[in-house]
Amino acid sequence: MKRSERIVAMTHHFKENPNQMISLPYFVETFQSAKSSISEDIDIIDHMFHTLGIGRLQTTAGASGGVRYLPDYSKDNGSEFISELIELLEDPKRILPGGYIYMSDLLGDLNKVRTMGKIFSAAFKELEVDYVVTVATKGIPLAYAIAEVLNVPVVIIRRDPKVTEGSTVSINYVSGSSRKIQTMVLAKRSIKEGANVLLVDDFMKAGGTIEGMISLMKEFDATVKGIGVLAEAEDEEEDLRIDDYVSLVKIQEVDERAGTINISKGNYFY
C-alpha cells in the first residue's frame, strides 16, 4: 500500500480512537508494510496534528508499546470560538421571562457542542477520569462531546426513577435558585466503586445542582476529579457553594427591560 493511502487510513483510525493505545504491529499487519515505514507515517501525522493544533501522537517503546492519539485544543482556538459564541448569546432575542437566556439551539448544534467538548477535554486532559457524569437534560450533549475525546463512558443522572434502570440510589437536594427540594436518581450499576468522575452541566448559578451531584457521587464512593459548566451566572441572593470548577462563559447581567445581555469569557480563560 502506498504511503498516502496508509496515511488516510491511519489518520481516520487515530481520530476514531482518541486516547487509545494502538500497537505498531497492528498497523504493520493491517497495511502489510514495514515497521520503519509505519514509524515514518506516524511522524508525518504527528507533525501535522501538531500544526493543526489538534493534539499529538505519543509513541511508547517496549513490549506493551504502541502509539496513542492525545487530542488537544489550544487555548487560543478555544478563546476565539468562545468569543463567537458570546456574540451569538448576547442577541437580545434570547432573553426569556425571568432573565434567563435561550441556549437550546446552540446545544443542539453538533459542531458547536463538539468544539465545546474539545475545549473542556483539553482543560481536563490530565485528570484520568473513568466517567463523565451529567444530569438530564441539557448537559447531556456536552457530556458526550467531552467523553468522545476522553474515551470514557457517559453516566446520566435522572430527575425521576425509571423502570428500565433497575435499582437506583436517589438523593434529595435544595436547588439554589428556586429553593425547591429536588431529586436525583442514578442506577446502582451505572458506576463502578471507587471511580474517578468528571461532573458536567450546561448551567450553574448558586451551584445547588452540582452540589447535589457531588452528594450523589459520595453514595457511589466516586471521587469528583473535576467540574465543568458551560455557563455560570451570579446569584444575587446566595453565594456560590462550589469553588473549584471550569466555566467557558460567565453571564454577567441580563436586563430584561433594557433588552441587554452582558456575557464574558469563563474562568478557563483567566
Next chain:
Amino acid sequence: MKRSERIVAMTHHFKENPNQMISLPYFVETFQSAKSSISEDIDIIDHMFHTLGIGRLQTTAGASGGVRYLPDYSKDNGSEFISELIELLEDPKRILPGGYIYMSDLLGDLNKVRTMGKIFSAAFKELEVDYVVTVATKGIPLAYAIAEVLNVPVVIIRRDPKVTEGSTVSINYVSGSSRKIQTMVLAKRSIKEGANVLLVDDFMKAGGTIEGMISLMKEFDATVKGIGVLAEAEDEEEDLRIDDYVSLVKIQEVDERAGTINISKGNYFY
C-alpha cells in the same frame, strides 16, 4: 507542503465536516498547492474511504462546485456490529423486574453509540432532513450520533416545561405500555416552520411515544421523513401503531423466571 502532510489535514477536515460542500479553492489557498495536486489528493482519499467502507468524496464541477464527504456505513459492517451488540444484550444479568432490559451502559459507551449513529445515518442518508428530533432522556446520545453524521441540529422534546426554554407547545398522549397520560413539551422556537425531521428514540413497544412525537411535529408543521428506534419489542396487549420505521434490534422475548433473553436483528437488516 508535501502530499502526505496535505492528506493528513484533508482527511481530518473531511471527517470533521461530513455532508458539507468545501470549495477546491479553499484547499488550494490553505495548502498553497496546485489545483491538480489537490484533485489527486481527493482521488486518493476517496479511494481509501471507499476501501475502508466509510463513504465517498463527491466532487461537483462548476462555479458553486467543490467536494463533499458523504459518510456511509456498509450493511455488512453494521450487521457485524449488531451481532456483537445482541450478544452483550442477551446477558441474563441485564434482566430487570417487569421484563425490561438494562441498556444504559451501552448507551453511555461512545464508541457503540457513534457506530449506531453511523448505521442509522446510512439508513437515512437519502432523506435530507433538517433536524434530528428525540425525546428526553435515553434517545439523546443516539440522536446526537446521527446528527453528527447528517450534519444537522438536534432538537430535544422534554417531559416537563422548563423556564429556560421560553414559550412552548405541549401535547398529551397515552403511553402504549403503561396506559398513562403523559406530556411532551417543545420550545416554540426550536424548529423552523415546514421542516423535515427524523424522529429517534432508544426503545419502542406499542409506539405511543413515537405517536406522541408525530402529533407534536404536526403542531410545528414539520414533516416526519423517517423514524429510527434502537430496540423494538412486541406488546402482547396492543398492536404496534407505527408502521414505517427502522430498528436495529428486536427484543423477541424476556423470560424473567428462566433468566433468558432472546433478541434478533432489527428490520433494517431484513
